[in-house]
Amino acid sequence: MRQRDKRDTTGGLRWHWRAFLQRRRWAATSAAIADWLATTRPASTQLLLIGGSAGWMMCSRWLQRFSEIVLVDIDPWAPNLFRFNHGRALHASGTRLQCVETDGLQELEVLLARYPQASLFFDNVLGQHLYRVRDIEQAEAELDQVAARLAGRDWGSVHDLFSGPVDALRVPVHPVLGFDAQRDAQGLLVDGLRGTTMHKRLLAQVGGVNEWMDHVTSGVFPVGVRSRLIAWPFLPNYAHWLQAGWVAASVPVAHQRDHERHFEATS
Numbered sequence: 186m187r188q189r190d191k192r193d194t195t196g197g198l199r200w201h202w203r204a205f206l207q208r209r210r211w212a213a214t215s216a217a218i219a220d221w222l223a224t225t226r227p228a229s230t231q232l233l234l235i236g237g238s239a240g241w242m243m244c245s246r247w248l249q250r251f252s253e254i255v256l257v258d259i260d261p262w263a264p265n266l267f268r269f270n271h272g273r274a275l276h277a278s279g280t281r282l283q284c285v286e287t288d289g290l291q292e293l294e295v296l297l298a299r300y301p302q303a304s305l306f307f308d309n310v311l312g313q314h315l316y317r318v319r320d321i322e323q324a325e326a327e328l329d330q331v332a333a334r335l336a337g338r339d340w341g342s343v344h345d346l347f348s349g350p351v352d353a354l355r356v357p358v359h360p361v362l363g364f365d366a367q368r369d370a371q372g373l374l375v376d377g378l379r380g381t382t383m384h385k386r387l388l389a390q391v392g393g394v395n396e397w398m399d400h401v402t403s404g405v406f407p408v409g410v411r412s413r414l415i416a417w418p419f420l421p422n423y424a425h426w427l428q429a430g431w432v433a434a435s436v437p438v439a440h441q442r443d444h445e446r447h448f449e450a451t452s
C-alpha cells in the first residue's frame with residue numbers, strides 16, 4: 186500500500202506559481218466549480234473560507250454574496266494574492282475581508298466559537314490533509330470527524346477525491362467531466378456505479394493509467410449528502426477528480442468508511 190504521495194500541492198509559492206501557469210488548463214474546472222457554487226445556499230452572510238489560498242480557482246461572483254469573508258490559510262502569501270485575485274470584486278460588493286493565518290482544522294473549534302454564525306467552505310484543502318499529517322490512518326480518521334465537528338453548522342467543501350497519472354492518448358473523444366454523486370449506506374454512488382466499476386468509469390474519462398491515489402476524503406460528507414464530481418486536468422500527465430458538496434446545518438452525521446485507498450486504472 187502506498188503511504189504517501191510525494192506530490193505536495195498543499196500551498197506556498199510552488200502552488201501559486203503552478204496555479205498561475207496552469208490557469209488556462211484549469212479554466213473549465215474553475216467554471217464547473219463556479220457553476221456548482223451557484224447552486225449552493227449558504228445560510229449566513231459571513232463565510233469562513235478555509236484553505237482559500239489566493240482563490241485561483243474560486244469564483245468572485247460567489248464571494249460577492251457574502252458581507253464578510255474570513256480567509257483562513259496557513260500560507261502567509263495567501264492574503265495579498267487573494268486580494269490580487271478578488272479584491273476589486275469584493276470592494277464592488279462591499280464585502281469585508283479578514284485574513285487569519287492559522288491551521289483551519291487544528292483550530293476549527295476556536296474558529297467556530299469566534300464566528301458562531303458563519304457558514305464554512307473548505308476550498309480544496311481537505312484532500313491535502315494526508316500530505317500535512319503524513320499518516321494515512323490519522324488523516325482518514327480526522328477527515329471522517331469533520332462533519333461531526335461541524336454538527337449544527339452550515340458548510341461545504343470541494344476536495345480531491347482521487348488523483349493519478351493520465352495518458353492523453355487514452356482520453357475518449359467525448360469525455361464526461363462531471364457527475365452527480367451521492368453517499369448512501371454502501372458508499373459513494375456515481376452514475377449508478379460504485380466501487381471498482383465506479384473508479385473505472387471516472388478514470389476512463391480522463392485517460393487514467395496505472396495506480397491512482399485515494400485522498401481518503403470519501404467519508405467527509407455525511408450519508409445522504411449529494412455531491413458533484415468534477416474532473417481537474419491538473420497537469421498534462423496527471424489528473425484529479427474533485428468532489429464538491431454542501432451540508433445543511435440539519436443533516437445528521439453517521440460514521441462509516443467505505444472505500445479502498447488506492448486502485449489500478451486498468452485492473
Ligand SMILES: C[S@@+](CC[C@H](N)C(=O)[O-])C[C@H]1O[C@@H](n2cnc3c(N)ncnc32)[C@H](O)[C@@H]1O
Pocket residue numbers: 194195196197200204235236237238239240241242243257258259260263287288289290291308309310313317
Ligand atoms: C490546493 S490549495 C487551495 C487552492 C485554493 N482553493 C485556490 O483556489 O487557489 C490548498 C490551500 O490550503 C492551505 N492549507 C492546507 N492545509 C491547511 C490547514 N490545515 N488549514 C488552513 N489552510 C490549509 C494551503 O496553504 C493552500 O493554500
